[in-house]
Amino acid sequence: MWQLDSSTLITILTILGSTIGIVLGCIVPAVMEGIAVQKALDGITRQPDAANDLRTTLLISMALLESTAIYVLLVILVLIFANPLLDRFF
Numbered sequence: 001m002w003q004l005d006s007s008t009l010i011t012i013l014t015i016l017g018s019t020i021g022i023v024l025g026c027i028v029p030a031v032m033e034g035i036a037v038q039k040a041l042d043g044i045t046r047q048p049d050a051a052n053d054l055r056t057t058l059l060i061s062m063a064l065l066e067s068t069a070i071y072v073l074l075v076i077l078v079l080i081f082a083n084p085l086l087d088r089f090f
Helices: 006-046 048-081 084-089
Strands: none
């Protein structure tokens, strides 16, 4: 097998974990945003009088869902560029 030093191994595992994290951290909010839009459009077609309230609620929920993806991106960028694991173990 390969003979890797521990800092290289931690870097490789961090990159792989970051890749999986950013994929899941962007796919899940995107799917939930699509479901929220679908439900809001269904509600608007059923009751057009409530369109303003539904639109306001939809925009607030979309902002909260998108902030989840932004937080995931922030954590991933910290793991990649300022890896605290390298300082902790070495």
